[in-house]
Amino acid sequence: MSLCVDVYVVGEDDQMRVLDVPASASDLAGFESWRTTVWGSDAVRALGARFFPALATGELVTVAPDEVDEFLGECALIRRNLEHVTPAADSTQSHATHVQQISQRLKNIEDAAERAKAVAGGVLIW
Template sequence: MGRDRVLARGNELEDFLVRREAVGHRITQVAGHAFLEDPDYGDTLAGFESTRTRLWGSEGLTALGCRFFPRLDGDDLYVERNEIDDFLAEPETLRPHLDRLADEGCYDTDHVTARFASIVTTALGAKAEGGGIVVR
């Protein structure tokens, strides 16, 4: 069973190379887009594949009015740079409910909190770079 990754996507590959090469980030090109990658392959984990349905695509999460996270149930999540502010508003709705969502999905609260923080941190980094994110 694989793990989902959250990747920050920016505007210009050259911009990434200048800003990130010194801190050890690799650049990956996918379908003409440049992505920053976590060099330790840990800080950007969004959860196991089952997390897509049991957590991010759960009825409890959808009932909270989320529109971005539920897209992970069956598909990758693409948040374009012009949507990043709307996306970042969604975690503020979810944050007070992480314990309940963890229980409903049969996950440990620490696990859910860490995966949630990973996504939010990556989105904040993407916003700072003028980009979006992909959870795949």
């Protein structure tokens, strides 16, 4: 399984509605194992991240519309520290390849957050 990132809005009926992913975007946020090995890792926690570590508990991450700017700041923090938060390479790929994969999934998350901001919505990672 894979983690997905989506944008949601809250309707007048206070119900959450997940928006379709634009054709030019991707909703891939990483492998299921990344809940603990990347996004919820000790390295990410040590940076002071608040949103991403929730994935390690098996929960979905819900970023409220008024938290999107803070979430984007957390994404930027992780991006600045990608080399540090990327787990050690395994026998199937190099560390540089693993960093690139995590960077691409983080880009998908950042893009979703920017789309959420544009529609006064929030972000879900599940």
